[in-house]
Amino acid sequence: MDHFSPVIVAFCCHYCAYTAADMAGSMRLSYPSNVKIIRVPCSGKVSALHIMRAFQKGADGVYVAGCLEGDCHFKDGNIKAAKRVAYVKKMLDEIGIGGERVEVIRMSAGMGERFAQSAKDFTERIRKLGPNPVRAVLNQRESAGA
Amino acid sequence: MKTESALEKILAGGHLAVTSECGPPRGALPEKIKEKAGMLKGYVDAINVTDNQTAVVRMCSLAACILIRQMGLNPVLQMVTRDRNRLAMQSDILGAYSHGIDTMLCLSGDHPYFGDHPMAANVYDLDSIQLVQMVKGMRDEGKFQGGDEILNPPKMFIGAAANPFADPFELRVARLAKKVKAGVDFIQTQCVYNLERFTKWMDGVRDRGLHEQVYILAGITPMKSAGMAKYMKNRVPGMDVPDEVVKRMSGVSKDRQAEEGIKIAVETIEQLKEVEGVRGFHIMAIEWEQKVPEIVERAGLLPRP
Amino acid sequence: MITAERKPIEEILEYLEPYDRILLVGCNECVTVCAAGGRKEVALLSSALQMARMKSGRTLEVREMTLERQCDPEYVEELVNFIDQAGAVLSMACGCGVQEVARRFKDKPVFPAVNTKFMGASERQGVWAERCQGCGDCLLGLTGGICPIARCSKRLLNGPCGGSTDGKCEISPEVDCAWQLIWERLKALGLEKRYEDIISAKDWRTSRDGGPRKIVREDLAS
Numbered sequence: 112m113d114h115f116s117p118v119i120v121a122f123c124c125h126y127c128a129y130t131a132a133d134m135a136g137s138m139r140l141s142y143p144s145n146v147k148i149i150r151v152p153c154s155g156k157v158s159a160l161h162i163m164r165a166f167q168k169g170a171d172g173v174y175v176a177g178c179l180e181g182d183c184h185f186k187d188g189n190i191k192a193a194k195r196v197a198y199v200k201k202m203l204d205e206i207g208i209g210g211e212r213v214e215v216i217r218m219s220a221g222m223g224e225r226f227a228q229s230a231k232d233f234t235e236r237i238r239k240l241g242p243n244p245v246r247a248v249l250n251q252r253e254s255a256g257a
Numbered sequence: 258m259k260t261e262s263a264l265e266k267i268l269a270g271g272h273l274a275v276t277s278e279c280g281p282p283r284g285a286l287p288e289k290i291k292e293k294a295g296m297l298k299g300y301v302d303a304i305n306v307t308d309n310q311t312a313v314v315r316m317c318s319l320a321a322c323i324l325i326r327q328m329g330l331n332p333v334l335q336m337v338t339r340d341r342n343r344l345a346m347q348s349d350i351l352g353a354y355s356h357g358i359d360t361m362l363c364l365s366g367d368h369p370y371f372g373d374h375p376m377a378a379n380v381y382d383l384d385s386i387q388l389v390q391m392v393k394g395m396r397d398e399g400k401f402q403g404g405d406e407i408l409n410p411p412k413m414f415i416g417a418a419a420n421p422f423a424d425p426f427e428l429r430v431a432r433l434a435k436k437v438k439a440g441v442d443f444i445q446t447q448c449v450y451n452l453e454r455f456t457k458w459m460d461g462v463r464d465r466g467l468h469e470q471v472y473i474l475a476g477i478t479p480m481k482s483a484g485m486a487k488y489m490k491n492r493v494p495g496m497d498v499p500d501e502v503v504k505r506m507s508g509v510s511k512d513r514q515a516e517e518g519i520k521i522a523v524e525t526i527e528q529l530k531e532v533e534g535v536r537g538f539h540i541m542a543i544e545w546e547q548k549v550p551e552i553v554e555r556a557g558l559l560p561r562p
Numbered sequence: 563m564i565t566a567e568r569k570p571i572e573e574i575l576e577y578l579e580p581y582d583r584i585l586l587v588g589c590n591e592c593v594t595v596c597a598a599g600g601r602k603e604v605a606l607l608s609s610a611l612q613m614a615r616m617k618s619g620r621t622l623e624v625r626e627m628t629l630e631r632q633c634d635p636e637y638v639e640e641l642v643n644f645i646d647q648a649g650a651v652l653s654m655a656c657g658c659g660v661q662e663v664a665r666r667f668k669d670k671p672v673f674p675a676v677n678t679k680f681m682g683a684s685e686r687q688g689v690w691a692e693r694c695q696g697c698g699d700c701l702l703g704l705t706g707g708i709c710p711i712a713r714c715s716k717r718l719l720n721g722p723c724g725g726s727t728d729g730k731c732e733i734s735p736e737v738d739c740a741w742q743l744i745w746e747r748l749k750a751l752g753l754e755k756r757y758e759d760i761i762s763a764k765d766w767r768t769s770r771d772g773g774p775r776k777i778v779r780e781d782l783a784s
Contacts, residue, residue, distance in 0.1 A: 160602065163609040202606070205571045206614035245616035252621075339716070343763065365723050368715050370733040379716065386720040387763040402763060420724030428722065428745055428757070435720055435758055447724060494725035494732035 117171035117237040119146045121230070122161065124154045126184045127220050128176030134223030142230035154178070154215075155188020162199045162213055169249045172237035174214045176229070182219065189217065208244060212237060259396070259442065262360045262414030263331045264303040267537075268443065268472045272562045273530065274537030276333065276445065276474060277549050278305035279325070281316035287324055290316065293546045294325045294332075300550040302561060303360055305333040305445070305539070309340060312372025319349050323356045333416065334358050337366025342382035343391065343402050350392065354411030362416040362445065363388040386439045389417055393440030415440060419473075420447040421458035422497035430461035437470050444471055445539040448478035448489075450521075451497040452528055459532050468534030475529045478541045479548060480518035483507040519552060526556040563592035563683075564656045565690045566599060566676040568607065574652065575614055577673040581649035582621065585641065586611075586675070587663065588628035589655035596690050598676050599654025601628040607654065607675060632659025638666045645670055681712075698768030698775065704761060706747035713740035719761040 123129040129150045135142060151157055154177025165173045175196055177189035193215045200210030214233065218225045258265060267274045277297050282289040290306075297304055304325055308318040322332035334353050336346060353361070365385040369377045383391065391402045392415050399410035417436045421429050433444065449455045455475070462468050480486045483506040490498035502521065509517045522540070529535050538558070542549050553559055578584060586608050594600025608624040615622035625644055629637045632655035641663065645651070650671040653660040656678040664672040680692040695712045701719075702709055711717045715733045722741030725732025729742040748754055766772065 158602075160605050160609065163606055163613075167609050167613050202571070202610055206610050207617050208613055245613050248616040248619060248621060365716055365718060367725070368733050370715070381717045382766065383763050384716070384718040384720050385723075386760055390760070390762065418724065423722065423724045424726050424728055424739070425722075425742055425745055428741075431758055432720075432722075435760055438758070439760055494727055495723075 115238060115242060116145050117234060118169060119172045119234060119237060120165045120170045121146050121148050122151050122157045122175045123148050124177045125150055125152050127178040128218055128226060130220035131218050131222045131226035135227045138223045140223060140227040142227040143234040145234065146230045153185045153188035154192035155185060157192055159195050159199050166208060166243060167245065169243060169246050171243045172212045172233060174216050174233055176216045176218060179217050179219050209240060212240060260359050260412040260414040264360050265414045267302050267562055273558060274474060275301045275553055275558050275561065276303045276305060276539045277301040278307060278541045279546065280307050280310055281318065281321040283315050290321045290324050291328060294328055294330055296546045297549055298330060299561065300553045303331040303333050305335055305362060308335040308337045312367045312369045314373060319353055322353060322358045326357050331360065332358055334361040335364060336361055337364045338381055338383045338385060338388050339366035339379050342380055347401055350395065350411050350413065359412060360414040363392060364418055385417055386435055389415055389436060389439040389441050414442050416443045416445060417441045419444045420495050421455050422447055422451060423495040429458055430465060433462060433467055434465060437467055441471055443474060445474045446476045447495060448476040448541065449525060450502050451499050454497060456532055459534050463534050472536040473534055474537040474539045475535050476539045476541060477522050477525055478543060479522040479545065479552060480506060481545060482514045519548060522552050523555045563595050565596045565679045565682045566593050566656050567679055568598060568676050571610055571614060574675055578650065583623040583647060583649050585625050585627065585644055585648035585651045587632065587641065587651055587653050589632040589659050590628055590630050593655055593676065604628055604654055633662050635662065635666065638662050705744045706751060708740060708744045708747055710740050710744065719764060
């Protein structure tokens with residue numbers, strides 16, 4: 112398990128988390144390279160299906176990083192995002208993948224450090240949970256294909 | 258006189274009527290019902306037998322009524338529309354009348370949600386007002402609800418409930434008027450603790466002259482303890498227990514609370530005797546039937562006619 | 563509309579246990595509007611089922627299709643080219659859709675993925691509430707446009723019962739007393755007098771009690 116390097120997909124809002132990630136870079140703050148950032152125009156743009164598909168394709172953890180409460184550029188996209196994540200959590204629990212593999216993280220554009228720290232914390236959390244159980248089948252398929 | 262009912266005779270004779278009730282046992286225990294009814298002998302004019310009250314399964318009201326009738330007492334068959342459709346209800350009524358049961362109380366019944374079978378289908382083919390209409394049709398027209406003639410139609414003295422304490426208050430007199438229109442002969446009310454609201458309701462009843470078209474028996478339930486008072490206040494739907502009553506019950510030591518409850522019941526009866534249109538009392542001593550004779554006596558309602 | 567709610571995935575997985583390839587069929591009508599079985603829900607459930615299978619070391623091939631209306635034979639016919647490849651059909655439509663698919667494809671197992679709930683209206687975003695029970699003899703004209711059959715817990719036609727408290731039903735403070743609503747509406751319409759008209763015992767033959775019902779429009783029927 113020590114060698115386990117989780118694949119994490121981070122849906123980052125253009126107006127906050129994505130800019131914060133940029134800032135973390137320019138501040139030379141290191142964060143785990145296995146966090147794959149997907150820029151979205153608003154955390155409210157991320158649908159339940161986006162998150163589910165990420166897991167289906169083998170992601171070990173997913174987080175949706177949106178603006179601080181009350182700061183959404185589109186009024187309440189971040190609140191909608193939180194509700195959807197709660198919905199997906201339940202679904203992941205139902206199918207035994209585990210709802211704790213998905214989370215909402217909030218930050219503002221200036222929080223470079225917060226971005227780096229959350230990326231580290233979330234990676235650590237997923238590392239403890241171990242690989243996404245669907246990975247075993249995906250790997251088999253891959254090796255069968257190869 | 259519309260029927261042979263002893264209760265009707267007493268009411269028509271202008272006496273204050275006294276009824277009480279027995280809850281049948283949760284098992285095939287005929288001696289239980291006999292024991293309860295025996296305690297009431299000589300103290301009340303008729304004994305209501307509840308029909309799966311609070312939606313909890315018990316011995317059927319009809320069978321328990323027969324047992325009581327066989328003791329030479331006058332049972333009141335309670336019937337809720339929750340558990341049976343109109344076929345079953347009419348056949349039960351024929352059966353009851355065949356055993357000399359000539360008085361009944363038509364109710365919709367508590368929702369199964371409250372009972373021991375919340376998963377049961379709830380029937381409600383009819384509501385209580387439609388049940389009154391049906392029983393009256395059986396008696397006065399000699400016809401089943403479906404229109405066919407009845408051979409030897411059952412002559413039931415028809416009762417129904419009224420709850421002056423439920424909401425909306427402004428409908429409570431109007432709903433009684435509907436029951437009167439449907440053909441009800443007598444009414445037993447929800448337990449009275451809030452005299453102010455009850456008398457206000459009676460004012461409305463008299464304004465419309467309903468007290469002259471139906472006999473109203475006020476409901477009385479003695480409280481055993483302050484705990485029971487609080488429970489009834491907070492947990493029983495449609496029950497109105499004013500704070501003063503809870504305070505009065507809590508104000509005496511635990512071992513004196515039962516006596517205080519009886520005292521309140523007796524005082525309530527005394528006060529209600531003064532209300533024009535109240536034609537009697539329905540004393541529901543829940544699992545406390547042995548106290549009924551004492552209440553009746555202390556309230557000056559003895560001897561029975 | 564007809565409302566529905568997805569079944570627990572565990573129950574769906576039990577149905578699908580023997581199959582490795584399924585056709586997952588949604589419906590564009592009511593179940594789309596109540597977010598139970600439209601295109602989006604089909605995609606989500608497909609993803610969840612595939613992952614659940616993978617977790618147990620197997621795979622599940624899912625073909626997703628969402629029909630215009632699953633309760634109409636001409637749309638169900640669209641499945642004809644795909645049905646053979648599937649071991650079973652999982653339908654996200656209401657019970658009518660499930661049965662229409664079962665009727666058309668006699669040798670194909672069809673399973674419901676949703677529980678069909680009631681005919682209702684949208685109270686607000688994401689909340690639906692029962693409004694009609696299809697009794698077959700509408701009495702809304704007598705009750706101020708509020709149905710006591712669908713909305714009174716005891717379906718009393720001459721309510722309210724003695725359990726009505728502060729406008730709420732005796733079964734729960736979350737449930738409005740239908741007869742309180744009816745009364746308020748009659749008052750607003752100046753029709754208080756109507757309250758005292760007794761609504762007589764209902765003829766339930768027009769309802770489910772008369773057996774399965776059918777409508778035939780002679781001018782349209784072929």
